[in-house]
Amino acid sequence: MALDNQAGLDGFTKDLLQEISGGGNAPAGLVEKLTELHEAAEQGEGTAPIVRFFSALKDAKGEAGVGFEGLGFSREQLLALCSKHVEIDEHCVTVGGRVGRALEVMAQANPRVEEYLSAKTEEAPSGIELWDQILENQARIKKALNLDDATWNSFSGQLGNAINDVETLAKCIDLPADAIRDVTRITEKYRMRLTPYYASLIQPGVANDPVLLQAVPTAEMVDNVGVELPPVASDHSPARLIDQFYPRVVAVKVTNICAMYCTHCLRIAHIGKSDRTFSKKAYGEALDYIAANDRIRDVLITGGDAFMLNNENLRWLLGRLDEIDHIKIKRLGTRVPVTTPSV
Numbered sequence: 001m002a003l004d005n006q007a008g009l010d011g012f013t014k015d016l017l018q019e020i021s022g023g024g025n026a027p028a029g030l031v032e033k034l035t036e037l038h039e040a041a042e043q044g045e046g047t048a049p050i051v052r053f054f055s056a057l058k059d060a061k062g063e064a065g066v067g068f069e070g071l072g073f074s075r076e077q078l079l080a081l082c083s084k085h086v087e088i089d090e091h092c093v094t095v096g097g098r099v100g101r102a103l104e105v106m107a108q109a110n111p112r113v114e115e116y117l118s119a120k121t122e123e124a125p126s127g128i129e130l131w132d133q134i135l136e137n138q139a140r141i142k143k144a145l146n147l148d149d150a151t152w153n154s155f156s157g158q159l160g161n162a163i164n165d166v167e168t169l170a171k172c173i174d175l176p177a178d179a180i181r182d183v184t185r186i187t188e189k190y191r192m193r194l195t196p197y198y199a200s201l202i203q204p205g206v207a208n209d210p211v212l213l214q215a216v217p218t219a220e221m222v223d224n225v226g227v228e229l230p231p232v233a234s235d236h237s238p239a240r241l242i243d244q245f246y247p248r249v250v251a252v253k254v255t256n257i258c259a260m261y262c263t264h265c266l267r268i269a270h271i272g273k274s275d276r277t278f279s280k281k282a283y284g285e286a287l288d289y290i291a292a293n294d295r296i297r298d299v300l301i302t303g304g305d306a307f308m309l310n311n312e313n314l315r316w317l318l319g320r321l322d323e324i325d326h327i328k329i330k331r332l333g334t335r336v337p338v339t340t341p342s343v
Contacts, residue, residue, distance in 0.1 A: 013082055013096030017075070020057045022067025030060060034071050041081055047098075050085045054078075054099045124210050127201065137200040144171040145196060155342040158195040159259060165192075169216065172196065174204045186217040191271050194260045198339050214262055221263065239289035240282055248297050251333070252286050254278065254317065255304035260339040277309060280316075287320050294326040302333030 009017070034056055041053040057073075060066050068078060085095045093102075127134065142152055145168070151157035163169050166184045169192070175183070183192070194215040203209045236245050243251040257275045261268060290296055299321055306314065314332075321327050 009079075009082065010094050010096060012100045013094045016054065016058070016096040016100035017078060019100070020054070020061045020068050021075075022061065022069060024064070024066035024070035026060070026066045026071055027064055030064065030066065031071055034060065034073070038073065038077070041084075045088070047085050047088050047093075050081050050088075050095060051099055051103075053081065054095050055103065058099060123208070130201075130203065133203065134200055137202070137204070138197075141172045141196050141200055147196065152196065153342055155336075155340055158197055158340045158342065162193050162195050162259065163199055169199075172199045173202055173212070173216075176207075179207070182219040183216060186219065186222055189222060190217050190268055191261050191273065192217055193258065195340050197341065198260055214264060215260060217263055240285040241278065242286050242289055247295050249300070250290060250296055250298075251300040251302050252283075252290075252317075253303055254283065254301055254306060254309050254313075257303065257308040258305045258339075259308065259336050262335070271304075277313065280313075283313075283317060287317075287324075290321070290327065291324050297326060298329040298331070299327055300331045300333055305334050305336055306332040307334040307336035 034053070037049070037053040037056050040049040044050070057068050057071070060071060061068075068075075082095050085098075086092050121129070138152070141147070142149075145161050147157065147161060151161070163172060166180060166187060169175070169183065170180055186192075198211070198215055201211045202215070203212075206212070236243055238244055241253050243253065255275075255277045256271050257277070258271075261271060290299060301309075301314075301317060303309075309317075318330060321330050
């Protein structure tokens with residue numbers, strides 16, 4: 001199926017053909033190089049030779065100012081390769097989409113990736129690289145909070161000694177005075193909680209430590225708030241405790257409790273000032289909605305954190321969902337294994 005006019009071309013390919021069109025005087029050797037690439041594109045069975053040919057045409061126009069006509073190719077030859085590319089590609093991706101857009105996006109992104117890779121070891125080292133420092137942090141925090149090894153290594157010990165206030169935070173983490181003032185101000189509006197274990201992952205004296213930024217509220221959360229938004233999913237909550245953004249998937253918010261309140265959480269502004277689980281009547285209304293809508297197949301139990309619900313209630317909820325025939329997938333939204341590991 002040859003494309004003999006622009007009617008069958010997508011916008012990306014039209015833009016690419018326009019970009020590489022024109023005449024000009026080709027530097028020595030360029031015509032021969034493009035001719036070889038064109039022959040390979042015509043004779044090849046895959047998309048890669050076609051992509052290499054069009055990429056070379058794009059480079060020729062950008063670097064030497066020579067369009068495909070100046071290199072001895074006709075529009076009809078290029079259209080034939082455009083058709084061939086679409087016919088070969090399993091997803092009907094066009095030459096314009098691939099050469100004119102996708103590869104360009106990757107070319108623009110790659111320097112940012114290289115910048116990250118060159119800096120990540122220094123700016124965001126892994127826990128393995130920081131293990132000695134983490135052990136020092138653990139010893140310091142155990143002493144500050146008067147925790148023995150058994151308490152430190154237990155789920156209840158971590159939760160029972162979670163860091164909820166600025167005074168305790170300052171005992172555990174070396175923060176400058178201005179940071180302490182910021183956290184004091186911010187926690188008047190937003191809740192803070194992190195476990196002693198998670199605090200031990202924070203590098204002392206590093207203001208932009210990635211773990212610190214996700215665990216401790218920052219000034220920009222109140223100084224750069226923009227427009228106040230209503231509670232998350234207030235316009236996507238068709239029933240009590242339910243969020244539903246997709247017809248076949250629902251989230252049930254069974255508690256507002258987390259082992260750590262992450263600063264990037266969508267719901268952090270609406271968590272409330274006190275820990276709450278809800279009545280079985282409230283859970284029952286959510287389950288009734290799910291049972292009455294047989295289009296729903298996927299249920300995410302979240303919160304808060306699903307693992308902050310006691311075993312009895314969690315077992316009851318999962319059992320009730322098991323009784324609903326059209327529910328095929330049950331998921332638990334939790335960060336407890338990460339924020340509160342225990343031995």
